[in-house]
Amino acid sequence: GAVVSQHPSWVICKSGTSVKIECRSLDFQATTMFWYRQFPKQSLMLMATSNEGSKATYEQGVEKDKFLINHASLTLSTLTVTSAHPEDSSFYICSARDGAETKETQYFGPGTRLLVL
Amino acid sequence: AQSVSQHNHHVILSEAASLELGCNYSYGGTVNLFWYVQYPGQHLQLLLKYFSGDPLVKGIKGFEAEFIKSKFSFNLRKPSVQWSDTAEYFCAVRDGGSQGNLIFGKGTKLSVKP
Numbered sequence: 001g002a003v004v005s006q007h008p009s010w011v012i013c014k015s016g017t018s019v020k021i022e023c024r025s026l027d028f029q030a031t032t033m034f035w036y037r038q039f040p041k042q043s044l045m046l047m048a049t050s051n052e053g054s055k056a057t058y059e060q061g062v063e064k065d066k067f068l069i070n071h072a073s074l075t076l077s078t079l080t081v082t083s084a085h086p087e088d089s090s091f092y093i094c095s096a097r098d099g100a101e102t103k104e105t106q107y108f109g110p111g112t113r114l115l116v117l
Numbered sequence: 118a119q120s121v122s123q124h125n126h127h128v129i130l131s132e133a134a135s136l137e138l139g140c141n142y143s144y145g146g147t148v149n150l151f152w153y154v155q156y157p158g159q160h161l162q163l164l165l166k167y168f169s170g171d172p173l174v175k176g177i178k179g180f181e182a183e184f185i186k187s188k189f190s191f192n193l194r195k196p197s198v199q200w201s202d203t204a205e206y207f208c209a210v211r212d213g214g215s216q217g218n219l220i221f222g223k224g225t226k227l228s229v230k231p
Contacts, residue, residue: 004160034218043207043221044161093161095219106219108153108161 002028004096006109013084014117021079021112023094029074030096034106035067038091050077084116119144121210123222130198131230138193138225140182140208150191151209151219152182161207167191178202200231 003026013019023033032051036044048064050056050071058064066088068080077096081088093111124139142148152164165176172184182193191208208222 043223046218046220049218095161105151105163105166107163110160 002026002096002098002105002107004030004094004107004109006094006112008112009110010113010115012115012117015085016083018080018082019084019114021081021092021094021114023077023079023096023109025075025096025098025107028096028098028107030077030098031074032097033071033077034095034097035069035077035079036093036095038093038111044093047079081114084114086116089114089116119210119212119220121208121220121222123206123208123225125225126223127226127228129228129230132200133197134229136193136195136198136202136227138206138208138227140191140193140222141189142191142208142210142220143189144210144212146212149211150182150184151211152176152180152191152193153207153209153221154204155207155224156204164193164206198227198229200229203227203229 005024007022035047038044046059047062048056048058048069050069052071052074056069071077091111091113094109095106097106120143122141150167153161154164155161164180165174167174167184175181180195184191205224205226207224209219211219
């Protein structure tokens with residue numbers, strides 16, 4: 001199946017700093033990428049949807065100025081957590097949709113665990 | 118708003134037992150249905166999906182799921198589980214055909230005792 005990678009896999013940062021997470025589709029072109037947040041023992045919550053070359057669409061309650069998403073190419077999307085605070089500590093998962101598939105399936109990255117001290 | 122309900126938070130079974138995990142959704146239109154599995158320390162992987170056609174869908178690793186439209190359900194089954202099936206299982210629904218976003222259930226943790 002298609003492969004989605006994320007980097008870094010985990011990151012620890014100080015409060016107030018910014019953290020960038022990369023999401024890459026390794027063997028397909030991702031016309032659409034998604035960013036999710038997963039809290040312990042809870043489901044994945046969609047944060048935003050991004051299409052290559054256009055602005056991301058954020059879900060209600062997600063601060064677009066805090067969670068900056070860039071989808072500059074068909075294989076790369078980045079999520080930047082700006083001025084991170086301890087409450088931003090979470091597991092962030094990206095997902096990519098293969099636009100070439102006739103019945104589109106989302107493929108998930110391994111996730112990035114963020115700990116803000 | 119759409120929602121996805123997974124009835125069991127944690128299921129504990131012995132090897133060779135049969136498995137059925139419930140999933141119900143609340144959307145009356147056209148839906149695409151998915152089951153994903155997350156093994157410990159790994160990323161989400163697609164087990165199976167339903168778009169149309171035969172409501173009994175067979176996936177990888179011996180899993181299957183049945184779409185029952187009248188019950189808004191998409192339960193996951195496996196006749197005989199193995200220790201390696203220990204994982205968290207997520208049901209997901211997408212509306213609006215292929216353009217909608219995935220809505221996930223809260224997941225069911227499956228622990229299989231050897």
